[in-house]
Amino acid sequence: MFEEVGTTTEGDIIVNVGPQHPATHGVLHLVITLNGETIKKVEPHLGYIHRSIEKMCESLSYRQFIYVTSRMDYLSSHINNHACALCVEKGLQVEVPPRAQVIRVLMDELTRIASHELWWGAMAMDLGAFTPFFHAFRERESINDIMEETCGARLTMNYMVPGGVMQDLHPNFQKKVKEFMQLYKRKIHEYDELVTGNVIFQNRMKNVGYLSAEDAVSYGCSGPTARGSGVNCDIRKIYPYEIYDKLEFDEVLETGGDSFARYMVRIREMQQSIRIIEQLIDNIPEGDFQAKTKAVLKLPKGEFYTRVETARGELGVYIVSEGGTTPYRIKFRSPGFSNLSVLDHIARGSKLGDLVAMMGTLDLVIPDIDR
Amino acid sequence: MFITKYIKDVYKGVRSLLVGMKRTLYYFTHHKEIITQQYPDNRDTLVLPERFKGEVVMPHNENNEHRCTGCQACELACPNGTIKVIFKNELTPEGKKKKAIDKLVYHLELCTMCNLCVEACPSDAIKMAQTFEHSVFDRNELTKILNNPGSKIMEGVE
Numbered sequence: 354m355f356e357e358v359g360t361t362t363e364g365d366i367i368v369n370v371g372p373q374h375p376a377t378h379g380v381l382h383l384v385i386t387l388n389g390e391t392i393k394k395v396e397p398h399l400g401y402i403h404r405s406i407e408k409m410c411e412s413l414s415y416r417q418f419i420y421v422t423s424r425m426d427y428l429s430s431h432i433n434n435h436a437c438a439l440c441v442e443k444g445l446q447v448e449v450p451p452r453a454q455v456i457r458v459l460m461d462e463l464t465r466i467a468s469h470e471l472w473w474g475a476m477a478m479d480l481g482a483f484t485p486f487f488h489a490f491r492e493r494e495s496i497n498d499i500m501e502e503t504c505g506a507r508l509t510m511n512y513m514v515p516g517g518v519m520q521d522l523h524p525n526f527q528k529k530v531k532e533f534m535q536l537y538k539r540k541i542h543e544y545d546e547l548v549t550g551n552v553i554f555q556n557r558m559k560n561v562g563y564l565s566a567e568d569a570v571s572y573g574c575s576g577p578t579a580r581g582s583g584v585n586c587d588i589r590k591i592y593p594y595e596i597y598d599k600l601e602f603d604e605v606l607e608t609g610g611d612s613f614a615r616y617m618v619r620i621r622e623m624q625q626s627i628r629i630i631e632q633l634i635d636n637i638p639e640g641d642f643q644a645k646t647k648a649v650l651k652l653p654k655g656e657f658y659t660r661v662e663t664a665r666g667e668l669g670v671y672i673v674s675e676g677g678t679t680p681y682r683i684k685f686r687s688p689g690f691s692n693l694s695v696l697d698h699i700a701r702g703s704k705l706g707d708l709v710a711m712m713g714t715l716d717l718v719i720p721d722i723d724r
Numbered sequence: 725m726f727i728t729k730y731i732k733d734v735y736k737g738v739r740s741l742l743v744g745m746k747r748t749l750y751y752f753t754h755h756k757e758i759i760t761q762q763y764p765d766n767r768d769t770l771v772l773p774e775r776f777k778g779e780v781v782m783p784h785n786e787n788n789e790h791r792c793t794g795c796q797a798c799e800l801a802c803p804n805g806t807i808k809v810i811f812k813n814e815l816t817p818e819g820k821k822k823k824a825i826d827k828l829v830y831h832l833e834l835c836t837m838c839n840l841c842v843e844a845c846p847s848d849a850i851k852m853a854q855t856f857e858h859s860v861f862d863r864n865e866l867t868k869i870l871n872n873p874g875s876k877i878m879e880g881v882e
């Protein structure tokens with residue numbers, strides 16, 4: 354790998370960004386070949402936070418392995434747990450009670466908002482604006498409080514279990530979510546005042562990091578990264594799971610393909626999530642929050658695959674079962690890995706200062722890429 | 725042409741800067757909307773939700789009795805080997821030998837607070853406590869014995 358670095362032409366400079374650089378948000382190592390200030394090549398080096406989660410899951414039972422997946426994409430841990438629970442339920446042929454389905458969707462959408470809030474604050478901080486970070490964390494904090502009350506944790510929840518959810522909703526849940534939505538609607542204009550409408554911000558985002566729809570598909574991009582280029586890839590729309598086919602929401606699409614389009618997709622997606630929560634918060638059906646399952650879960654022999662839409666894109670869970678209590682093989686198709694692979698393509702030819710803006714709009718979570 | 729564009733750009737830049745500064749000034753003058761908590765100072769009044777997963781504890785009643793039967797369901801449910809149940813033989817009043825728990829060893833340093841042991845417990849012997857300040861000077865202090873010394877199983881719990 355490092356031999357490649359040595360084969361640069363004369364006049365080129367190698368710059369190492371990371372693995373301990375604040376703008377990479379984790380331990381991502383980028384080896385950048387520069388000609389002056391123009392980027393010739395970006396080479397991501399991975400493996401600094403590899404915990405072999407897929408191998409670990411092979412020794413854990415179908416109830417136990419779900420908690421590990423909270424540590425992959427820690428900003429959308431609910432959705433990771435959801436994907437695993439869905440895959441196990443597919444193997445077990447368990448029908449999830451309607452109340453549990455609604456709770457799951459509510460939690461997913463709250464997580465999506467929380468994740469996009471953090472992305473918004475962190476991205477603005479990368480570009481040099483520090484105030485938005487605190488504004489984003491204020492709204493995220495109220496979501497975290499809701500999660501803490503119902504799930505007992507703020508980041509690594511382990512709330513979705515095969516057959517439903519672990520505990521019933523807290524009595525305060527509906528009241529708190531309504532309070533949060535009021536706060537969000539009252540404060541959403543601050544986002545535009547502080548960041549979106551800012552001229553400096555727009556000049557740094559527009560026509561930077563252009564990704565065409567063809568490239569987005571061929572690199573396997575998903576989520577807001579691909580939707581910013583106009584690719585229909587929202588799993589909630591094209592392969593609906595749980596109750597998403599009964600809900601009214603729009604798939605957010607932008608056609609710009611640049612960093613600003615990806616930014617706008619996420620901002621508008623938060624409003625769509627609010628729309629979904631508004632439809633569900635007063636219509637939570639009564640009933641069980643967990644289907645009755647056996648104490649020891651055994652999946653029949655075969656292969657099972659499910660996919661869900663996380664805050665970053667498409668997460669696929671693939672389980673190979675040999676009929677035992679533990680999976681024979683588990684593979685996670687994480688959205689971050691494919692989204693990172695496009696970085697070299699979109700960064701070539703642009704300036705070094707723009708790289709941070711591009712990385713910010715790809716919304717990379719490094720533990721999700723490495724697993 | 726160049727001059728008008730330049731002046732327009734300057735106007736737009738200054739305007740968007742002022743819009744942002746207005747928001748900052750708003751919070752500078754509205755202290756009530758600031759939600760920052762002064763954490764180490766507000767320890768006495770800090771209340772965590774009752775479901776918060778801090779650490780596993782075993783509640784005892786006033787007669788130093790717990791509800792643990794030693795069924796090892798928590799030990800099996802734990803993904804990390806955090807809980808270990810050690811048994812001893814006890815004599816019942818009738819003179820028969822009976823298996824009872826000697827120690828329920830809990831490794832806080834391995835625990836990920838996943839709540840699976842509490843869910844698995846059939847007799848509600850363990851629960852999650854709301855403590856969260858776990859730092860100690862010696863790591864051996866993190867290995868805890870959950871049942872009190874000399875404690876017995878509660879009457880009627882099978």
